[in-house]
Amino acid sequence: MRLQVLGTAAGGGVPQWNCACPGCSGARAHPGHRRRHASLAVQIDDGAYVINATPDIADQIESCAWLRPGPGPRESPLKGVILTDAELDHTIGLLRLREADALEVRSTPVVRHALRPFADLLRPYLQLTWTDADTIPVSGKRPRYAAGSPEATGWVSALRLGPLVYVPAMGVWPDELDEAFEQAACVIVDGTFWDDEEPRRTGISAKTATQMGHLPIEATMERLSRLPGRRLYTHLNNTNPLVDPAAEQHKALAELGIEVAADGMVIDL
Numbered sequence: 001m002r003l004q005v006l007g008t009a010a011g012g013g014v015p016q017w018n019c020a021c022p023g024c025s026g027a028r029a030h031p032g033h034r035r036r037h038a039s040l041a042v043q044i045d046d047g048a049y050v051i052n053a054t055p056d057i058a059d060q061i062e063s064c065a066w067l068r069p070g071p072g073p074r075e076s077p078l079k080g081v082i083l084t085d086a087e088l089d090h091t092i093g094l095l096r097l098r099e100a101d102a103l104e105v106r107s108t109p110v111v112r113h114a115l116r117p118f119a120d121l122l123r124p125y126l127q128l129t130w131t132d133a134d135t136i137p138v139s140g141k142r143p144r145y146a147a148g149s150p151e152a153t154g155w156v157s158a159l160r161l162g163p164l165v166y167v168p169a170m171g172v173w174p175d176e177l178d179e180a181f182e183q184a185a186c187v188i189v190d191g192t193f194w195d196d197e198e199p200r201r202t203g204i205s206a207k208t209a210t211q212m213g214h215l216p217i218e219a220t221m222e223r224l225s226r227l228p229g230r231r232l233y234t235h236l237n238n239t240n241p242l243v244d245p246a247a248e249q250h251k252a253l254a255e256l257g258i259e260v261a262a263d264g265m266v267i268d269l
């Protein structure tokens with residue numbers, strides 16, 4: 001399975017356009033520290049797919065040699081997009097793909113339903129075909145724009161993609177996910193926040209990380225370290241100390257045999 005990491009940041013990216021926090025300022029001063037929104041390119045079944053359609057999607061496609069168009073003048077290898085949830089940072093890139101002739105979108109039914117406004121906007125431009133993704137529910141958190149929607153399973157999911165399990169947002173760690181993790185050659189997991197108080201301490205939210213739908217790294221790293229396959233964190237918020245490559249937290253993870261995903265990383269599976 002072919003896999004390239006296209007981005008590793010949570011909503012807003014690093015740096016976020018309206019943020020002067022230490023993480024964002026550091027990335028402005030050192031362009032090598034920048035992180036695009038979390039996304040993957042994968043070659044599965046019969047085609048190339050992007051996991052989550054972020055605001056950076058056009059640049060992310062350009063950054064991956066095997067996603068670039070050709071040999072025909074309007075021939076793209078991109079077959080579709082697979083979604084973990086309906087959050088805007090993971091879906092707004094669908095609008096950026098309107099130049100396509102046709103695309104497949106894989107998601108849960110509840111995500112598909114939430115994205116009806118996108119489907120309506122795109123209908124005059126391209127043919128979107130919606131299919132079900134192979135998912136494990138990991139949170140019932142609805143996007144803010146869908147706060148009035150009924151509670152349901154499938155709002156936030158882990159994706160099973162052959163030897164890979166990708167779960168950039170994880171509010172709970174259910175037994176079913178554990179079984180999938182045990183069988184996976186590689187797991188790429190929610191590393192949005194380092195500790196539970198981080199969002200409150202840094203002033204970005206009145207909620208804890210867990211209340212925001214993200215188990216913090218401190219709550220998952222020991223358990224992750226016991227898994228048999230390769231383990232990486234992704235979806236780093238700009239408040240996460242890991243956005244500074246010199247942070248001591250990198251050492252703590254390395255000692256547990258856990259990696260921090262980097263933009264552009266190629267993973268052979």
Ligand SMILES: [Zn+2]
Nearest residue numbers: 019021024238
């Ligand atoms: Zn920031």
